[in-house]
Amino acid sequence: MHVSRFDLNLFVVFDAIYTEGSLTRAARVLNLTQPAVSHALGRLRDRLDDPLFVRQGARMVPTVRARAMISPVRHALGGFQRCLSEEGGFDASEAERTFVLGLRDGLEGRLLPALMSQFMDEAPGIRLQSLTVSRRQMATELASGRLDLACDVMLALPEAIEHQAVLSGPLVVMMRESHPLAAGLDLPAYLAAQHVLVSSRREGPGLEDFGLARQGYRRHIRLRCQHYQAAISTVQQTDLLLTMPATLAGQLDRQGLILKAFPGDLPGLEMHLYWHRDQSADPGHSWLRQRVLALLKEQQKQLIVNNE
DNA sequence: GTCAGTATTGGCTGAACCAC
DNA sequence: GTGGTTCAGCCAATACTGAC
Numbered sequence: 001m002h003v004s005r006f007d008l009n010l011f012v013v014f015d016a017i018y019t020e021g022s023l024t025r026a027a028r029v030l031n032l033t034q035p036a037v038s039h040a041l042g043r044l045r046d047r048l049d050d051p052l053f054v055r056q057g058a059r060m061v062p063t064v065r066a067r068a069m070i071s072p073v074r075h076a077l078g079g080f081q082r083c084l085s086e087e088g089g090f091d092a093s094e095a096e097r098t099f100v101l102g103l104r105d106g107l108e109g110r111l112l113p114a115l116m117s118q119f120m121d122e123a124p125g126i127r128l129q130s131l132t133v134s135r136r137q138m139a140t141e142l143a144s145g146r147l148d149l150a151c152d153v154m155l156a157l158p159e160a161i162e163h164q165a166v167l168s169g170p171l172v173v174m175m176r177e178s179h180p181l182a183a184g185l186d187l188p189a190y191l192a193a194q195h196v197l198v199s200s201r202r203e204g205p206g207l208e209d210f211g212l213a214r215q216g217y218r219r220h221i222r223l224r225c226q227h228y229q230a231a232i233s234t235v236q237q238t239d240l241l242l243t244m245p246a247t248l249a250g251q252l253d254r255q256g257l258i259l260k261a262f263p264g265d266l267p268g269l270e271m272h273l274y275w276h277r278d279q280s281a282d283p284g285h286s287w288l289r290q291r292v293l294a295l296l297k298e299q300q301k302q303l304i305v306n307n308e
Numbered sequence: 309g310t311c312a313g314t315a316t317t318g319g320c321t322g323a324a325c326c327a328c
Numbered sequence: 329g330t331g332g333t334t335c336a337g338c339c340a341a342t343a344c345t346g347a348c
Contacts, residue, residue, distance in 0.1 A: 009336095024314055036337045038316060043336090055315070055344080309348105316343070325334080 011073050013040040014052070018070050019145055021059045071278060074145055078282045090283035092123035099126065099288050102133040102141065102150030105198060106228045106248040107271070111151070114295055126288075132200055142276040148285060149292060150274040153207060160277050166296040167271040169246035171208060171262035174232065179239055179258075187217075187263040194222035196231040196242045208243050211266040232257070245269040247300070271296075 016026035016037075023041065027034040045052055053060040062070070103111060108130050119126050133141050133150060139157045141147035151166065173190065175181060181189050197206045205213065212219060222240055225231055228248065235242045236256050245268065249259055273292060279285040 022314075023316095032336095033338060034315075035317085035339080039336070042316085060315085311346105311348085313346090314344080316341100318341085319339090321336105321338080323334105323336090325332105327332085328330085 010040055010044045010047070011077060013037055014044055014066070014069070015073055015077055015145075017041060017053055017060060018062055018066065021061075023060060070144065075278050078278070090287045092119075092126060092287060094125065095123065095284060096125040097127070097284055098129060099148045099285075100129045100131065100146065101292075102138060102147050102152070102274075103130045104132060104152060104200070105226065106244070107151050109228075110248060110299065111292070111295065114299075115291065118291065118295075134200070138274065142274060143278075145276075145279075148275065148279065149289065151271055151292075151296075152274065154270055154272055155274075157274065161274055162277050162280060163272040163274045164293065165270050166273045166293060167245075167247040167300050168268055169300075170268040171243055171266055172246045172249050173260045173262055174235055174242040174244065174249060174257055175260065176236055176239070177256055177258055179241075181241075181260075182258055185260045185263050190241070190263045191217055191219050193241050194220050194239070196223045196225065196234055196240045197221045198225060198228050198231050198242070198244070200226055206243075207269065208262075208266060212264065215264070217264070245271075247271065 013026065013030065016029050017023060020026045020029060023037045024034050027037040030037065032040075041052065048065065050065040051063055052066045053062055055061075101111075112128065112130060116128065119128070131147075133147060135152065135155055138147070138150050138152070138155070139161050142150060142161055143158075154165075157163070173185060175185075181193065191212075197209075199206055206221075209219065209221075223231070223234060225234070228242075228244065231242050234240055243262060246259075247269070273289070273296070275285065275289060
């Protein structure tokens with residue numbers, strides 16, 4: 001079928017349904033009624049001779065054909081958008097858009113308050129959504145457009161996922177002021193102590209445990225939890241130790257707590273910002289990326305100053 | 309079974325386009 | 329300018345699904 005015989009607006013609807021996973025939510029985003037979106041999907045189904053989305057419970061799940069189409073469709077729509085926007089730019093003061101960020105616990109507290117305080121007046125129509133995405137799903141989520149940016153440790157991801165190092169720093173150990181090891185912490189004492197591990201996974205070692213295991217060491221994880229806030233509250237009330245990147249520790253409320261340098265010989269953690277290359281040319285995405293990068297760069301600078 | 313949320317369908321309206 | 333045709337979008341009704 002020649003493109004001249006095709007209503008290109010149907011691709012806008014297609015993209016919205018794919019992103020939202022729902023005709024109702026797509027209609028809200030597009031400022032249409034839900035039946036209008038349903039009709040548009042019907043026309044698209046008719047022209048492409050494929051259901052494109054099938055209902056699975058409360059979600060509209062894309063078919064194989066839809067999954068194959070989404071990347072080129074978004075690429076083309078991005079191109080159209082750039083043609084329409086002045087100088088290919090992005091006016092944050094006028095834009096109405098929701099950006100989805102994949103942030104692990106700890107980074108949320110570091111990034112979101114500073115980002116939102118900038119956006120409140122400067123970009124009143126910009127909304128942010130932060131969620132935890134498993135590392136296994138990250139590339140898929142970025143490629144589908146359900147996720148705009150993600151920040152995590154260095155990962156082996158497909159070539160289509162671009163990344164940039166944003167935060168790096170040594171590991172530190174957090175303990176309460178009255179902890180027996182507050183006077184001095186060495187590796188044998190660290191290994192003999194009991195620890196809190198913050199992880200969103202059900203099981204498996206933390207990143208520092210991999211490093212320790214390579215050197216033949218193993219530590220005793222007494223508590224495994226999902227959020228740093230819970231871990232810190234526990235460390236405030238017990239003799240458990242919490243090992244974390246200095247890049248995160250600097251941002252947290254550490255009342256009654258002290259930080260010690262990690263006693264072992266482990267490299268620090270380097271955090272990277274990830275996005276799909278299809279998004280690279282999107283002015284809105286580029287604007288957000290630059291803001292996040294600038295913010296994290298500033299925080300990295302402050303971290304270095306504080307450590308000096 | 310009932311209810312709420314969501315998708316689909318049918319009928320209608322209005323705008324756009326085209327031929328005359 | 330007028331009338332016919334097409335099509336997108338609206339409202340209302342109905343069907344489907346999952347939760348309780």
